[in-house]
Amino acid sequence: MFDIKILSKADTEKLLKMKDVINVVENVYKSKSEDKTCVFPLIFHEFEPGVADMDIKSGWLKEGNIFGLKLVSWFGENVKKDLPSLVGLIVVLDSTTGVPLGILDGAHITGMRTGAAGALGAKYLARPDSETLLLVGAGHVSTFQIAASLLLFPKLKSVFIYDPINYKTAVNKVNTIVETLSNDFGIKVDESLQFKAVEDIKEATGKSDIIITVTPSKKPIIMKEWVKPGTHFSCIGADMSGKEEIDPEIFRDARIFVDDITQCINVGETEIPVSRDIIKKEDIAGEIGDIIAGKTMGRENDEQVTIFDATGIALLDLATAKLALDEAKKISMGSTVNI
Amino acid sequence: MFDIKILSKADTEKLLKMKDVINVVENVYKSKSEDKTCVFPLIFHEFEPGVADMDIKSGWLKEGNIFGLKLVSWFGENVKKDLPSLVGLIVVLDSTTGVPLGILDGAHITGMRTGAAGALGAKYLARPDSETLLLVGAGHVSTFQIAASLLLFPKLKSVFIYDPINYKTAVNKVNTIVETLSNDFGIKVDESLQFKAVEDIKEATGKSDIIITVTPSKKPIIMKEWVKPGTHFSCIGADMSGKEEIDPEIFRDARIFVDDITQCINVGETEIPVSRDIIKKEDIAGEIGDIIAGKTMGRENDEQVTIFDATGIALLDLATAKLALDEAKKISMGSTVNI
Numbered sequence: 315m316f317d318i319k320i321l322s323k324a325d326t327e328k329l330l331k332m333k334d335v336i337n338v339v340e341n342v343y344k345s346k347s348e349d350k351t352c353v354f355p356l357i358f359h360e361f362e363p364g365v366a367d368m369d370i371k372s373g374w375l376k377e378g379n380i381f382g383l384k385l386v387s388w389f390g391e392n393v394k395k396d397l398p399s400l401v402g403l404i405v406v407l408d409s410t411t412g413v414p415l416g417i418l419d420g421a422h423i424t425g426m427r428t429g430a431a432g433a434l435g436a437k438y439l440a441r442p443d444s445e446t447l448l449l450v451g452a453g454h455v456s457t458f459q460i461a462a463s464l465l466l467f468p469k470l471k472s473v474f475i476y477d478p479i480n481y482k483t484a485v486n487k488v489n490t491i492v493e494t495l496s497n498d499f500g501i502k503v504d505e506s507l508q509f510k511a512v513e514d515i516k517e518a519t520g521k522s523d524i525i526i527t528v529t530p531s532k533k534p535i536i537m538k539e540w541v542k543p544g545t546h547f548s549c550i551g552a553d554m555s556g557k558e559e560i561d562p563e564i565f566r567d568a569r570i571f572v573d574d575i576t577q578c579i580n581v582g583e584t585e586i587p588v589s590r591d592i593i594k595k596e597d598i599a600g601e602i603g604d605i606i607a608g609k610t611m612g613r614e615n616d617e618q619v620t621i622f623d624a625t626g627i628a629l630l631d632l633a634t635a636k637l638a639l640d641e642a643k644k645i646s647m648g649s650t651v652n653i
Numbered sequence: 654m655f656d657i658k659i660l661s662k663a664d665t666e667k668l669l670k671m672k673d674v675i676n677v678v679e680n681v682y683k684s685k686s687e688d689k690t691c692v693f694p695l696i697f698h699e700f701e702p703g704v705a706d707m708d709i710k711s712g713w714l715k716e717g718n719i720f721g722l723k724l725v726s727w728f729g730e731n732v733k734k735d736l737p738s739l740v741g742l743i744v745v746l747d748s749t750t751g752v753p754l755g756i757l758d759g760a761h762i763t764g765m766r767t768g769a770a771g772a773l774g775a776k777y778l779a780r781p782d783s784e785t786l787l788l789v790g791a792g793h794v795s796t797f798q799i800a801a802s803l804l805l806f807p808k809l810k811s812v813f814i815y816d817p818i819n820y821k822t823a824v825n826k827v828n829t830i831v832e833t834l835s836n837d838f839g840i841k842v843d844e845s846l847q848f849k850a851v852e853d854i855k856e857a858t859g860k861s862d863i864i865i866t867v868t869p870s871k872k873p874i875i876m877k878e879w880v881k882p883g884t885h886f887s888c889i890g891a892d893m894s895g896k897e898e899i900d901p902e903i904f905r906d907a908r909i910f911v912d913d914i915t916q917c918i919n920v921g922e923t924e925i926p927v928s929r930d931i932i933k934k935e936d937i938a939g940e941i942g943d944i945i946a947g948k949t950m951g952r953e954n955d956e957q958v959t960i961f962d963a964t965g966i967a968l969l970d971l972a973t974a975k976l977a978l979d980e981a982k983k984i985s986m987g988s989t990v991n992i
Binding site: 361 | 660693696705709711713728740742751757758992
């Protein structure tokens with residue numbers, strides 16, 4: 315009865331350019347601040363705590379005339395079965411008719427929009443003259459963060475990569491990143507830019523202008539006393555109650571922005587500083603979209619520590635999925651099913 | 654990365670037999686009573702009140718090792734655009750790996766499992782010697798109710814059909830129902846069974862043993878004083894706050910069962926009797942699955958009025974969708990996409 319476009323992971327990898335995803339994510343944040351979006355309540359279920367869970371995030375983008383959901387399964391023991399532990403599925407529907415438009419694999423889209431989010435946090439909050447980026451976490455997600463950051467900070471001189479579990483993971487990332495950026499993202503790295511795996515996180519923290527954290531950590535990896543004035547943090551990893559990547563004391567004097575206030579207080583990096591009364595909800599300067607929409611200013615001076623806490627909102631997935639669907643239409647990519 | 658089976662409305666129409674769907678629905682109700690299922694919170698959003706809304710119902714069937722969701726859009730003005738006003742999409746995933754198994758059109762599945770639900774309410778609560786069935790509402794949904802009821806009550810002598818808006822709709826239904834049951838459900842109607850369109854709902858109510866209501870009404874259509882002792886009601890239509898089909902006073906002395914207690918009190922036929930203090934939550938005898946599981950008895954005597962309030966639970970859609978997927982596999986029906 316309806317033709318629905320199906321896009322696989324491979325399709326979305328071919329279709330999406332990071333530059334365009336950054337624009338889409340920036341627009342969604344702005345729309346959210348301008349009340350042109352609606353985030354529906356999150357559904358989360360643990361099949362077995364710490365072993366398997368799933369969540370359904372959904373919402374409505376009024377300007378784009380789309381609504382829909384992303385369902386993400388996490389099954390930690392899938393590795394033993396030669397299956398990915400994270401599986402994501404995005405459903406996009408037309409909000410003028412309720413008709414489904416497309417069903418997409420969510421893995422690559424999530425990576426792209428999360429990379430864009432972390433880098434946009436830096437764009438609006440880091441010092442414009444930032445030269446050193448530190449990635450905390452050297453997994454798959456970090457590649458997207460680096461790709462987006464290089465596009466928004468073309469003058470970066472150093473990228474430090476730290477892995478809290480295994481130094482070799484960071485070394486491997488450094489050894490392959492230039493080729494990956496070229497092959498998967500079409501980004502040519504200038505020879506003047508140095509990638510470096512770091513073992514001493516304290517030292518690396520003290521040298522960094524922008525720090526992006528992308529780990530599933532449940533205790534702080536970076537302590538307040540290591541942080542130099544003017545540092546910006548994009549905290550990406552914490553998206554579940556109990557997760558934290560940086561010393562909650564860093565929040566005390568920082569200028570703090572979030573992607574979604576309620577969600578960040580419930581499950582983001584902001585959860586623990588609020589629950590420990592280090593900051594109050596009112597100490598959050600706003601949502602990142604408030605800066606983009608011109609409602610408030612980001613960084614107030616060069617000495618200020620700034621934080622962007624991003625928990626991930628379905629609106630980003632939906633808008634990025636719509637971008638992929640539009641691009642697929644232009645070149646007749648993907649398959650179409652009649653349902 | 655994964656092969657997902659896609660089943661269209663036409664596929665599900667060919668694959669599902671009402672007899673099998675009744676078994677599936679009966680088992681799900683039983684499993685629910687035995688805590689072998691999990692219903693996740695409902696998401697509901699009105700794009701424009703009374704004009705367009707959507708809901709996402711989701712859950713987990715532990716025994717069947719599946720979880721998933723049904724997304725239903727209702728866009729009342731779609732008729733003007735030559736589109737169906739209700740659009741449903743069901744996603745079924747494997748609860749041992751989180752991997753998607755199938756994506757199915759939800760329209761026919763919803764009709765089938767709703768028909769099964771209404772008739773099962775009667776199976777467990779109506780007098781076994783019931784001879785007269787009254788359908789209140791002559792729309793598309795009523796056909797499924799009739800099909801399932803005929804399978805469970807082969808000794809029925811009369812089926813009255815009443816349409817609260819337009820008598821002609823009931824007449825049309827009567828004129829076409831025998832052929833529809835034969836063509837679409839493979840059910841041959843015995844010549845001794847009479848179908849009759851009724852104009853006088855008061856008179857028809859007084860003659861009926863089983864009454865199934867399937868309208869979107871927001872005010873009572875059947876009043877208490879018309880109801881004869883021993884009547885059974887399966888209330889199917891009310892699935893949103895404010896909807897009601899029968900006089901809330903009927904609840905006062907009735908033996909009441911529901912499909913899901915919380916959901917029925919929030920959005921079912923049970924909502925208004927509870928909110929008006931005609932009954933308390935404790936007056937609900939149980940969920941229908943409690944009878945099927947042998948935890949409690951249904952009807953206590955031949956004089957009692959019984960009510961089954963069914964709001965619809967995603968577990969029924971998921972289990973019915975899984976049945977369709979299993980049947981499709983046997984005969985290689987449907988399309989498969991790689992995502």
